[in-house]
Amino acid sequence: MYHQLNRLTGRLIASTHLQNPLFPVAPIVLQRVDPPAIQYNTTHMSTVTEATACSTGSRRLMPGTNIPYPPVSETIRKKQELFQKENDLPVHLKGGPVDAILYRLTMALCIVGLGGILHTVYTHAVPKKQ
Missing domain, CATH: 4.10.91.10 (Cytochrome c oxidase, subunit VIIa)
Known part of the structure; x- marks a missing residue:
């Protein structure tokens, strides 16, 4: 048996019109979703362009920037x-x-x-x- 609040008295009363415990929300079947693929830090994810990386010569750049490491x-x-x-x-x-x-x-x-x-x-x- 399910209960609900009486709007006049504010007390719990036996509910006659509730058909299931999730009224008025009906359960939704979960859909299976594949987990996202892990993306590792690669050159296609970097914000550094190839032209700026080559222009600095042999100096390495700080990750995600066009700024070379200080000496x-x-x-x-x-x-x-x-x-x-x-x-x-x-x-x-x-x-x-x-x-x-x-x-x-x-x-x-x-x-x-x-x-x-x-x-x-x-x-x-x-x-x-x-």
Whole structure:
């Protein structure tokens, strides 16, 4: 049985004219739709025209623009070469002795902090003897 609001009293009453629970909306059958094809970033999607890309020579353009990348300074180029060398060091130690000192200082502070946390948990868990 379906109910509706009475327009005069504002209370729920049994409905006599409702034929289905979706009255007055009838269900619509869903139609199967194929998912859209994924479009990867290719040259036909780029806003850069071929004439402007060739006019810059060997310089690469920023994606989606006609603006070439700015030149890289020499200090940044040296840092890139330093960090890209294959010398079996983790990246956080490739900067030299300063990085090693900072790494060890960070590890020491982590251990001190963990000790402080354990001390706090212990003092709250174990009551003081009276």
